[in-house]
Amino acid sequence: MEPLVQFFYILLPFLRDWPEWLALTVIGIVAALLMFGFVAIFALFAIWLERKVSAHMQDRIGPMEVGGWHGWAQTIADTIKLLVKEDIVPENADRILFKLAPAIVFTAALAGFAVLPWTQDFIPADLNVGLLYILSVSSFAVIGILMGGWASNNKWSLYGAMRSASQMVSYEIPVALALLAVVMNAGTLSMRHLVMAQSGNILDWNVFNFFPLTAVAFIIYFVASLAEVNRTPFDLPEGESELVGGFHTEYSGMRFAFFFLGEYANMYVVSAIATTVFLGGWLPPFEFLSFIPGPIWFVGKAMTMVFIQMWLRWTLPRLRVDQLMYTCWKVLTPFSFAIILLIGLWKVI
């Protein structure tokens, strides 16, 4: 039985008396709503945090007015503004594709949440190919972006979408290879088993495995995942200073909000993968800290990774297109291949 279903049966024993199909449907819907709620709240928090981090890194203080304490309600106000705005579709746009694109981008981001292991017991779907699933689903977002850029019938959007396609497709490779280095050792693709294989203290985490090989793999994964989710310094698809807004130039209101939500959900997903695969998931760094529940560790580690993403964003300028491709094909890819080879040799010898 799925760990999630067991978890719910323990939590709510009366579900056992229900017919199985009904119980499963209810559990599925509740889990999906939980995930959606988490994404929405996370995005609200992360956007506020991003504005605060960026402000303080530039010696400003950022939003201070809405909600009282340090403008905590600013993003809520912004969301309400976006929701009540007019939904504009350009006259010459391909209406169906235009309207579908944000939904696809957001769905791809949300689908990644299906296999994130929050604790040993709470994982929406414990697939035995969890990592493979999450990689394939997250690359689905590129279709949405390409669709949005094409359907907008705008040169900036199309440029952004084309860049996004080339970038995301290229960076899939180092992402997959860097994760493969770990999977080779763990011998499983299930997110849950990947974490369970790292139990122990901080030195048993995969980052410190085969030191320094997996640490380098971790850095490669992190850099490539930044490009995967179109974050600065790899935000060429948006490139507001050159492409107006990239693929979402023509989007406004609700649909723009969904692109944004998708971007922030993706940030969390890639950070959560890094946490699961390299940083020991829900496990505490030391045995004596295990009284703190797993989800707090998991979210805490993922939030730290999200913070580092923001930190990098406000440190580095945007790369040029050729530098982007150079970094991917001539640096990250060869290095990840080398790491796979070296880990293989280490295991054999």
Place this chain on the structure above:
Amino acid sequence: MKQYFKNIYEAIATILVGMGVTWRHLFTRAVTVQYPHVKRELPERSRMQLFVDMDDCIGCMQCQRACPVDCIDIKTIRAGKEEDLGEAGNGTKKKLHVVQFYIDMAKCCYCADCVFPCPTGAIRMTPEYEFITYDRSSLLINFSQYSDEERAALEERERKEKEAQAAAKAARLKAAEEAKKTAAAQKDESKSE
């Protein structure tokens, strides 16, 4: 090959240096001011909204003449002989009713050229800079303390005085003419005699 590894090393090293810089700035004090709540003290002699102290104004119109954009519009009426309008702050006697002292802040270019010629220091720049309005006409400020009725009365008085003066002048001219005529007539008479 050497260059390749050197590039990678430099990229990582410089990124770490950059991250160190941003990390330090994360904890430095913000340099911005939360404007409507906190206001930065303006420097001395900053040139913002104009102000005229009408108790000091003697209506000499030096400022109006100095203004490069013609944003000052003054109208004065001479005081009567027995009227005492008091003195300006520096002791200059006030001889004119300043019935209109318009300053159009929408036109003002904040050069402060009007401030320096003022003999009594009545017109000056204040550090007050929050005077936006919804209507451009509200930027036209009248500093004069005379009400419309007072102004109308003074104007009426001036008009009458002028009329009287003109009448007196005409009378004087007429008298002179008469005198001339009589003088000429007398001359003629004396010649013919």
